[in-house]
Amino acid sequence: MGLRERKKEKTRAAILDAALDLFLEQGYESTTVEQIAGAVEISPRTFFRYFTSKDHLVLWFHDHGEAIMLDALAERPHDEPPFASLMSGLRAVLADLEESTPEDVERFLKLRRLFERYPHLVGLSAARSAETQRRLAAEIAARRGTDPDEDQFAHLIVAFALSAMRVGMECPRNTTSMAEIKERMAQTLEMTERCLRPGWDQQP
Template sequence: MTGRQTSGVSVPGAPTGLRERKKRRTREALLHTALRLFTAQGYDRTTVDEIVDAVDVSQRTFFRYFANKEAVAFAVQEEVDARFLTELRQRPAAEAPFEAMRRAALRAWSALSDAEDDDITAELQMRVYRMIESTPALHAAHMRRHIGLEQQTALLIAEREGLDVEADPRPRVAVAAFSGVMRMTGQLWGCRKDPGLDALRELTELHLDQLGPALSGSWRTA
């Protein structure tokens, strides 16, 4: 451990707003620095010591904000997933399940785009996505998180529709189909040369719009 404790420490008597802004800046500095190091030299080769040295804080400060390196690697995705679930809870009850999930996902990405700053750019997000996909430990964790999100989403859809998710398979089936398309668009985005979030939204809309037609009717032309 380093001996420094220069960030993340509450100053007695300091206004609450000032303390919170300091905490937020410290967390953002750790996140931005970690992601840049992960994508520049590899997740496995980056240590917590390197991250805290670059930010000039202690390991204790790092673990105040993140449980481990994995938590940093998935921090942005965690924000997107949380926003998606929040948006889904707020969708009008009259919307069909697929439409509600579609709009919630697009609004979650729009919120991320609106909050985008000079440090976590779309290009950096794409590099982080590629790093996760190419790092076995992170890829396994990504799949576990994906399954967890599917379970939460299925429960929400069942609640919206007044169904028992254990007795009616439709919520889980719908969410599985939706999640499969979302994962596919992420992979396609990760392979593109255009790293913009606009490109991600376009891919997402294009493929989600095909979900209904792909699951119903014949594909063959007359």
């Protein structure tokens, strides 16, 4: 990563940190983009170079996880069973969590607290997850040589995979330990693979 990219990532992280602190201290609805920008000593215009809105900011983990999964999926053999490819993508997300810095962990846990405090953000998260499901389903359909708008089975395969990740992330819901979250996610992925008959995802 070059100097310019490192500077951009540093600014992005600073915006995230300032926003999460303000959301938790004074409330999500009460916090403005101008306040977030002021806390980082940047202009609102600069803020919008990194995030399109406050809502986009709180969904940063979805953006990051989706990018990891799509990159991992692109590296898998096209003749590999689609669910196995998706599970490799989920394990790439888990590996990214394993490499988290203390700052990354703090951001993640603050975000969990934010979603618990403001249930309407859960709806935004669900809508963002649906976007990820559509993009992954399009990739799986392409491997199957089908139209993603018509291939319900491709969407079902992806839905099973993302459900495994969601259960791993959310159970137990009130944990404040990243180590426990990672352990439960790994256990859930293994459990999912044990529960499904090999070859089920290659049916028409």
